[in-house]
Amino acid sequence: MSTNVTETLQFNCTTCPSECLLTVKVERSADGAVVEVHSVTGNSCPRGYKFAHQELTCPMRVFTTTVAVSSGDEALLPVRTAEAIPLALHAQAMDLIRGLTVDAPIRMGDVVLKNLLDTNINLIASMDIDPA
Incomplete structure (x- = not known):
């Protein structure tokens, strides 16, 4: 039955x-x-x-958040995955990214973190940040 x-x-x-x-x-x-x-x-x-x-x-979403910026004209850089990743990985991705800091200058589309959580999908910058 x-x-x-x-x-x-x-x-x-x-x-x-x-x-x-x-x-x-x-x-x-x-x-x-x-x-x-x-x-x-x-x-x-x-x-x-x-x-x-x-x-x-297997629900998929583009992951978006911010990372800290060192020596930039902004304190935070908005970032996103280049493609959708499984929704189940979002909390794990946040834990990984939480301590990440990038150095200015950075341009929109620059890769901030390659191969996020072995997904073959990069975390990329969503705006330009110039040096302070």
Whole structure:
């Protein structure tokens, strides 16, 4: 006898400005893990289908924060990952970056930290900072 539960979820796709309202039927095991995505409706393009599957199995987000700057005209540098990383890694990334300091000058797009948490995705600067 199966203890899996099928439920219907609704959430917006965020892959484009249309923000389609997706209706997703998903089967979960007793521990809440996704066993299978049965259907995705409401998407007006194939990206919505892919987004729904990814959001339920391994949600991804671009990680954004700030790092300290040494000898710069600003005290903090906004940074972000060059691509989305698993949401489950965000707290670990924050722990790693918390003690990081960069030296001015730095330009938008410069790599601040290569291969963040072995994801093959770099942490990059989101603005220019000149020397003080």
